[in-house]
Amino acid sequence: MWLLLPILLYSAVFLSVRHIYSHWKRRGFPSERAGITWTFLRQAYRREFRHVEAICEAYQAGRDRLLGIYCFFRPVLLVRSVELAQTILQQSNGHFNELKWDYVRGYRRFNLLERLAPAFGAKRLADMFGLVQKVSDHLISHLLDKDQAKEGVLEVDMQQILRIYSINIIGNLIYGLDVNNFEQKDHIFTSFLSRGHSTIQSFTLSRLPQKSSFTYRLRDLIKQSVELREDHGLIRKDILQLLVRFRNGNEVSGEKWQIEKSNDQEKCLSIKRLAKVAEDLLKVSLDSVASTATLSLFEILQEPLIVEKLQAEVSDLSNENGQLKFEELDGLKYMDMCLKETVRKYPPVPIIERICRKTYSLPNSKLTIDEGKTLMVPLLAIHRDERYFSEPMKYKPLRFLAENGAGPCQKESKNNAFIGFGIGGAHCVGQNFAKLVIKVALVKLLQNFRLELNPNLAETMEVTHQPAPFIRTRDGLKVKLRRREIKPSFYR
Structure with missing residues (x-):
């Protein structure tokens, strides 16, 4: 009888973790192979795990526009496409606003940063x-x-x-x-x-x-x-x-x-x-x-x-x-x-993170992001992607020459990748x-x-x-x- 309790507890934990780590697969998104390894746990314990570098590695792992990943027990949708990221964050009608900058006056909700923009x-x-x-x-x-x-x-x-x-x-x-x-x-x-x-x-x-x-x-x-x-x-x-x-x-x-x-x-x-x-x-x-x-x-x-x-x-x-x-x-x-x-x-x-405030249907797709799930745009990885910037690890200020009206520029900021x-x-x-x-x-x-x-x-x-x-x-x-x-x- 008493042996059943730890077995049931282990089974409940196992099924719960398995459910979390199958979220993106169940929703139909391309996703990474999920799991918690001893290497990850050791790095987390020693505070050696580097979040930003890990996100960049996930960005480089494939070429799909979207990739479902897991930050510990948190499902995160990684956006690999600059165009898609711009579409989502610019035309999502408030689905991904950062709540800390929202304020309510009367019956209307405003974005505080937008109201304070003239101050700068x-x-x-x-x-x-x-x-x-x-x-x-x-x-x-x-x-x-x-x-x-x-x-x-x-x-x-x-x-x-x-x-x-x-x-x-x-x-x-x-x-x-x-x-x-x-x-x-x-x-x-x-x-x-x-x-x-x-x-x-x-x-x-x-x-x-x-x-x-x-x-x-x-x-x-x-x-x-x-x-x-x-x-x-x-x-x-x-x-x-x-x-x-x-x-x-x-x-x-x-x-x-x-x-x-x-x-x-x-x-x-x-x-x-x-x-x-x-x-x-x-x-x-x-x-x-x-x-x-x-x-x-x-x-x-x-x-x-x-x-x-x-x-x-x-x-x-x-x-x-x-x-x-x-x-x-x-x-x-x-x-x-x-x-x-x-x-x-x-x-x-290096990374823009936004929580989905209500279910959002991705443009030109049948996929949806559920309320409460995290959307992530890896700016660092995009800025160091050779598809957008040639020799990304070299410091070349003149790659932005055309934007300053000083003459022609090489194919450096393809598709407005600088964000x-x-x-x-x-x-x-x-x-x-x-x-x-x-x-x-x-x-x-x-x-x-x-x-x-x-x-x-x-x-x-x-x-x-x-x-x-x-x-x-x-x-x-x-x-x-x-x-x-x-x-x-x-x-x-």
């Missing part, structure tokens, strides 16, 4: 440009101070330096604080940076609630800033000002920055929700900006010809009294191509803000320093995705800096 328009960014330059000057001042102390060639970990620069940008523009983490070693954002990169991948714990004292401390900062702006009329030209305007039902676009305060019952966002939006922007933009800036620097410093072209482009900027002009940055076409090539080779979001900034409902509305911030940092570095990559770095360097790309070496991205005599008195 050219006019708004031009008004914020002064704050961006201020943060970049903190970066240069920090490096010049270290250079003066060394009295010669300065060698620094630019990956860590650019992460601090990125968190300073976020603190100043998203949280409305005068933050300089190059000097403020005990600031809340400094503790966030010291956490490092988690090795636990999203396919295991992404659905678990994540509450921490850090979240509540950030909420307090937002509450204080909102009160200063709503109750005391403080005006600061930053992203938080526009979030507070949106909270009060004011237009995010246009030229006005002052807040027309509304009643509490008419607020579009609560303080808690506004703080959550700011924290989401913090987590997304920190990794995106820092990784793209770091890997752009890593790639261009390996090619003297690229550095020479960038220096020539940067030297044409007016740079009056050490200050850049916003309108001139749009003319940095070669730097634009470099940033785009970095995003192609190292997309900050580094997302597609449809997964499109990055803050891409212009990110490019502006990265451009300013690179321009200031090239103007003030001669940069040289540590020659031993390329041999020992490894780029991992956690999930954003991250250079893993013992010393990060070691770069030697030699000072240029270009108006150094401005930074003193």
Whole structure:
């Protein structure tokens, strides 16, 4: 009698697992051979399993437009076709929207990112440009101070330096604080940076609630800033000002920055929700900006010809009294191509994941995706597919030459395969803000320093995705800096 209990329990577990791992086969989709191996369990236990690399391997395993795979016990539909991915995410009528950006007002549901998109328009960014330059000057001042102390060639970990620069940008523009983490070693954002990169991948714990004292401390900062702006009329030209305007039902676009305060019952966002939006922007933009800036620097410093072209482009900027002009940055076409090539080779979001909100019939097919199932678009694998980009592992900014209106281009972006900034409902509305911030940092570095990559770095360097790309070496991205005599008195 008692022997029947473990047998029944084992049978129930076996049948349940077998049912999960036969999902795509039962639905008629092409699928991988499923199962949990001892190798996978050992890698997961040792935290050696790499989610992004495994998805890329699944992408390369066949040529079907769709492939059913399993991320642990979660059925996931992998989209291999760029055209199909664009069709699904652009024309699915809300089937695959990310719920955290949805908000309800009255009887209508809106996408918050779409409503906030004007906050990252050219006019708004031009008004914020002064704050961006201020943060970049903190970066240069920090490096010049270290250079003066060394009295010669300065060698620094630019990956860590650019992460601090990125968190300073976020603190100043998203949280409305005068933050300089190059000097403020005990600031809340400094503790966030010291956490490092988690090795636990999203396919295991992404659905678990994540509450921490850090979240509540950030909420307090937002509450204080909102009160200063709503109750005391403080005006600061930053992203938080526009979030507070949106909270009060004011237009995010246009030229006005002052807040027309509304009643509490008419607020579009609560303080808690506004703080959550700011924290989401913090987590997304920190990794995106820092990784793209770091890997752009890593790639261009390996090619003297690229550095020479960038220096020539940067030297044409007016740079009056050490200050850049916003309108001139749009003319940095070669730097634009470099940033785009970095995003192609190292997309900050290597995989787009979306949960199906209601049963969706795939176009030109009898197949359907059930509610609650995951759709996955492997951006990294697509960008490194030779069908779309020749010599995908080579860093070639000129593959985007035609898109900048400078002449003919080779068959590099076939079928609009470049989707580094997302597609449809997964499109990055803050891409212009990110490019502006990265451009300013690179321009200031090239103007003030001669940069040289540590020659031993390329041999020992490894780029991992956690999930954003991250250079893993013992010393990060070691770069030697030699000072240029270009108006150094401005930074003193």
